[in-house]
Amino acid sequence: MALSTPLHGFAMKKVGVNQDTPKLTPAGTNRSSKDVMRGSQGGEDTVLVSDPQHENIGGRQKHTLYLVEQFGKDASSVRRRYSDFQWLYSKLLDEIPGAIVPLIPHKQAVRDSVRFSNELVDERCEQLDLFLKRVVSHPELKESMNLKVFLTAFSDEWEAARNRKEDDTSKSSSDQPQGPIGAFFKKAKARVMMATGTELETTPDDSTFEALEAYITLMDTHVKSMAKDSMTTSKMTKDHGGILTNVTNSMLKLGEQRFPTAYNDDLSYLFSELSEELGPIAHVTVKYQAQEEKVWTEPLQDLSREVQAAKIALEKRKDLLFDYSRKTALHKTKKTSFEKGKATQDEVEDVKMEAQDLWRSVEDVSKRVKREMESFRDVFEEKLRSLMAAYAKLQTEYLAELMKGWKSVLPVAANKGVLGAAGSSPAKPTAPTTPVGEDGEDADSKPSAPPAEAFAGTEGEATEITDDDNEDGAGALKDSEPKVEAV
Missing domain, CATH: 1.20.1270.60 (Arfaptin homology (AH) domain/BAR domain)
Incomplete structure (x- = not known):
């Protein structure tokens, strides 16, 4: 389903408050339905969260709106904010206590430059998509009336649902009291x-x-x-x-x-x-x-x-x-x-x-x-x-x-490793070098080692130099040392 279809455009007109003033600008990488649509893991209907858009209201407030689509017999298309997903999470916990409601990752406090970056927006979009897919695949959660309102309600209906007296959006988060804060509330109950x-x-x-x-x-x-x-x-x-x-x-x-x-x-x-x-x-x-x-x-x-x-x-x-x-x-x-x-x-x-x-x-x-x-x-x-x-x-x-x-x-x-080492004798450009085996043993030769033609041993083996040959180390190499004319 292309992003420019009339269905998407209609959904954007139905979004939220102050319908005449919001300005929507593309956010993230504008994932299309074909790009990211996956199965609902057993759910009767397939849902998709995609196409994040930034909403500007009067140049002061800025929010990200996500396209929420439902496919199948109850097809629908609406725009929702991150806080709307938090509202749904909180409602599911209260409506069906004891059910394992998928968590929404924490909403981190970040600068606007980071908060509205493509990387963060896309990551959050994927997380919200996974959350909703898991909800609609759950045998009890998928029957929730609050879920149906979330997926289908437009404008006035949605605002009425969000603004009910019993709603407390400050608690509509998956960030349930954990750690020190959670321990505080548990101790308060105990007291x-x-x-x-x-x-x-x-x-x-x-x-x-x-x-x-x-x-x-x-x-x-x-x-x-x-x-x-x-x-x-x-x-x-x-x-x-x-x-x-x-x-x-x-x-x-x-x-x-x-x-x-x-x-x-x-x-x-x-x-x-x-x-x-x-x-x-x-x-x-x-x-x-x-x-x-x-x-x-x-x-x-x-x-x-x-x-x-x-x-x-x-x-x-x-x-x-x-x-x-x-x-x-x-x-x-x-x-x-x-x-x-x-x-x-x-x-x-x-x-x-x-x-x-x-x-x-x-x-x-x-x-x-x-x-x-x-x-x-x-x-x-x-x-x-x-x-x-x-x-x-x-x-x-x-x-x-x-x-x-x-x-x-x-x-x-x-x-x-041997050639070009500090302290080595200058060699003729045409002088052959000693072949090195795969075990790399010849790499341990001393820096003052002579050219290969100085060795009289079997091919591939170097004649061993010992102190018995000559105390100053010249020994067996004296007669076989190549004569190099002075330049």
């Missing part, structure tokens, strides 16, 4: 329960969920550590490629220079040949770093987010149990007040019914979380196996290329 004398009500599944929470917490810690290490590894590979590139360039520059006072400058030739052999190695390393990010670093980051999403689903069940426990404690308090004549029977019954409703919710969410965790385990195992297999294959190919490249350096360094 509330202690202050009110409330204890979590026991359930038949307590041992199961305690084990799940412990396992997911451990998995979150270690997968997050792996993801962090993968970024470090990628940076090291990038640095290695940069170093090899610099060494290659230095060799190339030195190869262009002539060594002063030399009869024949084999040193320049050596530098030139080495640069030719090192260049491909640097290229392979730089190329590998880009592949490593796609095959290893980015998938590990994504896997870490999936573990966090599973952890949030478990916490939703615990939050609901907390609400039920508080309501149960309130019911007991109301009963005591009623016995003392400080509360009515209706008040007691109302609280009792609310507690019963919450308990039914706890049961439903517990069943959902169990199903989700079973599915998560299977999917996680499959993804981890595929990830490691792809990375192992990439490493094997990369190391094979490196070995091949460095092996090609050895004969160059061995053959040219």
Whole structure:
């Protein structure tokens, strides 16, 4: 579907607030539907997030709008901002508690020059596309009414949905309280329960969920550590490629220079040949770093987010149990007040019914979380196996290329390492050089070694010089030393 179709143009006219004033300018690389459309991983309909456009309102505010398309029987096309995706994420968490809702990567605080760069916009577009595809492929999330509103609502309808009183866009993010902030809220809840004398009500599944929470917490810690290490590894590979590139360039520059006072400058030739052999190695390393990010670093980051999403689903069940426990404690308090004549029977019954409703919710969410965790385990195992297999294959190919490249350096360094060395005797331009074997042993010859014709041994072997021949080292070479007429 081309970007210039009437459907896309119509969608842009229907976007957001102040329809008369926004100005849309292309952002990113303007991916088309044909370029990036992928399957919805089992979803009935296929969705696509593409074609990011910048929106200017009165020259003061600037936003990026993404084209959200739905294909199939319920085809639609709308424009949505990043915060709209956050709204959908938050709504899905509340509408279907206990479901594993895919995470949206953090919205980083960056300068406008970076925030609206093609690279960042394209990366975010791909992440939002993956998020939406996973949502529509989920057996429960795809039936969400909030999802239908997100995919189909235009202008007034969408603004009405976004501006409802109960909506809180500041919490409509996948950036759920984690780390120190998350720990603060958990401690705050614990303090509330202690202050009110409330204890979590026991359930038949307590041992199961305690084990799940412990396992997911451990998995979150270690997968997050792996993801962090993968970024470090990628940076090291990038640095290695940069170093090899610099060494290659230095060799190339030195190869262009002539060594002063030399009869024949084999040193320049050596530098030139080495640069030719090192260049491909640097290229392979730089190329590998880009592949490593796609095959290893980015998938590990994504896997870490999936573990966090599973952890949030478990916490939703615990939050609901907390609400039920508080309501149960309130019911007991109301009963005591009623016995003392400080509360009515209706008040007691109302609280009792609310507690019963919450308990039914706890049961439903517990069943959902169990199903989700079973599915998560299977999917996680499959993804981890595929990830490691792809990375192992990439490493094997990369190391094979490196070995091949460095092996090609050895004969160059061995053959040219003797000639042109500091302190060596000037040789005639026509004088033959000693052949060097593949093992490179002749590269260890002393700088004062004479030309090859001085050796009387078997072909390919040098006559050994010992102290028994002559104390000053002349010995056996005295009679066979070539006569060179003075110039």
